[in-house]
Amino acid sequence: MRSSPRYFPIGDRALLVKFGDIIDLETNSIVHALFNALEKTKFKGVDECVPAYASLLVYYDPLKTSYDRLVFQLRDLEPKLEFSDKEERHEIVVPTVYGDEYGPDLSNVARAHGLREEEVIRIHSEHDYIVYMIGFIAGFPYMGRVADSIATPRLERPRTRIPAGSVGIAGNQTGIYPCQSPGGWQIIGRTPLTLFNPHAPRPALFQPGDRVRFKPTSVDEPTT
Numbered sequence: 001m002r003s004s005p006r007y008f009p010i011g012d013r014a015l016l017v018k019f020g021d022i023i024d025l026e027t028n029s030i031v032h033a034l035f036n037a038l039e040k041t042k043f044k045g046v047d048e049c050v051p052a053y054a055s056l057l058v059y060y061d062p063l064k065t066s067y068d069r070l071v072f073q074l075r076d077l078e079p080k081l082e083f084s085d086k087e088e089r090h091e092i093v094v095p096t097v098y099g100d101e102y103g104p105d106l107s108n109v110a111r112a113h114g115l116r117e118e119e120v121i122r123i124h125s126e127h128d129y130i131v132y133m134i135g136f137i138a139g140f141p142y143m144g145r146v147a148d149s150i151a152t153p154r155l156e157r158p159r160t161r162i163p164a165g166s167v168g169i170a171g172n173q174t175g176i177y178p179c180q181s182p183g184g185w186q187i188i189g190r191t192p193l194t195l196f197n198p199h200a201p202r203p204a205l206f207q208p209g210d211r212v213r214f215k216p217t218s219v220d221e222p223t224t
Helices: 025-041 067-080 106-112 117-125
Strands: 006-010 014-018 046-051 055-060 091-098 129-134 141-144 159-162 166-170 173-176 181-183 186-190 211-216
Touching (some): 106 186, 117 186
Parallel strands (some): 091 211
Antiparallel strands (some): 006 014, 091 186, 166 186
16 A cells, blocks of 8 residues: 655755655656646646656746645645556667676676676566666666666776766666766666757657666667
8 A cells, every 4th residue: 555645845946745765666656647647737836847766856936836735736636646557658779789898897797696797688688677767967767677686786986987878787776878977887788879969859868657678789780
């Protein structure tokens, strides 16, 4: 049985709706359900909604509405939410070159679990992942859930430069760096896909709720 969400004021222009403290598909589906409901309902004064793993941040104009009014409206919306952890999702296939210079930590992940590199690649690429949220930098998808057999903690010492397109593991999460950036994830491969283009109609390739599958490929193999 789901617990009721909790509401918190965030400054004078936002409120946080928190559904829990764990990362799981059911909780994240509820977050997306509220996000979708707010997109359709268009409450007066609501400027933007930002979904995360287990919470939704709602930005509003304090000259058009108030924290108390929004909480009242959201509570009224709760029983009407429609969600499903089996809902149809936008599917994206991510061609990925694993190992060597493209995945410098693949050997570390394999060694940590007593596996061959080929087994890590197989396990990572045989599952579908759900984009739980976008964060850290523009277009960075946080995806789960990585199989326990290859789940690996972040690096003890983050790198100062990770190339764009790098595919990493951090605990039970997997993600892709949309641009060159510092970072501490275990890098196991790289994709040539462009994850973020500010000039495109849909700037971010991934959106929360998308379903993603990694496809092992070679450097010379076409990606389209």
